[in-house]
Amino acid sequence: MRYGVIVSLATTMLLLGVRCSAGTFTITDSGTWASGAPTTTESAAGQSWSLSFQVASSPTPISYTTGVQTVVPITNLVFDLNGSAVQTQASGGSVELFTGEGFRLYFPDGDALQIQDSGQLYSGTEASPTVLAGSYPGFSNNAFLYTGNSGFYYFTANNILITSAAATPEPSGFLLLGAGLAALAVASRYSSGIIRR
Numbered sequence: 207m208r209y210g211v212i213v214s215l216a217t218t219m220l221l222l223g224v225r226c227s228a229g230t231f232t233i234t235d236s237g238t239w240a241s242g243a244p245t246t247t248e249s250a251a252g253q254s255w256s257l258s259f260q261v262a263s264s265p266t267p268i269s270y271t272t273g274v275q276t277v278v279p280i281t282n283l284v285f286d287l288n289g290s291a292v293q294t295q296a297s298g299g300s301v302e303l304f305t306g307e308g309f310r311l312y313f314p315d316g317d318a319l320q321i322q323d324s325g326q327l328y329s330g331t332e333a334s335p336t337v338l339a340g341s342y343p344g345f346s347n348n349a350f351l352y353t354g355n356s357g358f359y360y361f362t363a364n365n366i367l368i369t370s371a372a373a374t375p376e377p378s379g380f381l382l383l384g385a386g387l388a389a390l391a392v393a394s395r396y397s398s399g400i401i402r403r
Contacts, residue, residue: 229263230371231337232282233301233309235321237349239361246353247292247315248285249361257311257319259283260371261301263337268300270332275302278335283311285319303327303335308342308366316354323348324366342366 236256243249265278280301285293297312304310309327310320324342328335344365351359 230260231263231339231368232258232260232371233327234258234367234369235344235349236364237344237362240359243351243359243361244353246317246351248287248313248317248319249351249353249359250287253288255285255287255361257283257285259296259301259311261337265335265337267333267335268298272332273305274332275304276328276332276335277302285311285313303337305332308348318352319349320352321349321366327366327368337368339368339370342368 234257236254239249239251239253239255241251243251243253245251248255259280260282261278261280268277268279270276277298277300279299280296281299283294283296284291293313295314297314302310304322304326306326308320308322308324310318312318321344324344327342328337330336342365344362349361351361353359
């Protein structure tokens with residue numbers, strides 16, 4: 207009886223431990239600045255740019271406005287200008303995902319990058335979004351940079367790509383996995399007669 211209970215418990219813990227992982231997506235985009243773009247930290251006339259950051263597949267919003275946008279945490283931001291990383295942080299460590307179209311990032315220097323009219327990047331409500339993997343088509347001048355004192359500048363962006371990143375195990379998953387392995391070890395000792403019933 208004890209042996210069966212221990213094996214059942216161990217199997218349940220192992221399965222739960224394997225399933226307790228946070229799904230993460232990597233969001234990427236790139237483009238080229240227009241010839242009239244100013245020289246700033248993030249821009250220069252005719253130069254190429256790219257960005258990537260990671261977001262949970264079902265993020266908990268920092269804030270949201272129903273029917274407008276949801277603000278969610280991000281990690282591992284890299285914004286490159288002509289192949290060199292020029293920004294690695296977003297203000298508030300977050301991104302605004304717009305209802306119906308694209309996103310906006312604020313940088314610590316006060317500038318903001320916005321990519322719009324590419325389709326909604328999540329399903330569900332602004333209060334409970336689920337990020338959707340896929341390719342979201344861009345078009346000419348669908349992105350722009352707000353600068354602190356110069357207004358905003360359009361530039362061309364390529365498709366927004368959202369791809370799955372490697373799953374990150376949650377701490378509770380490690381505990382369940384470890385407990386399940388320990389329970390299996392005890393069960394094997396029972397079955398081999400090392401521990402008397």
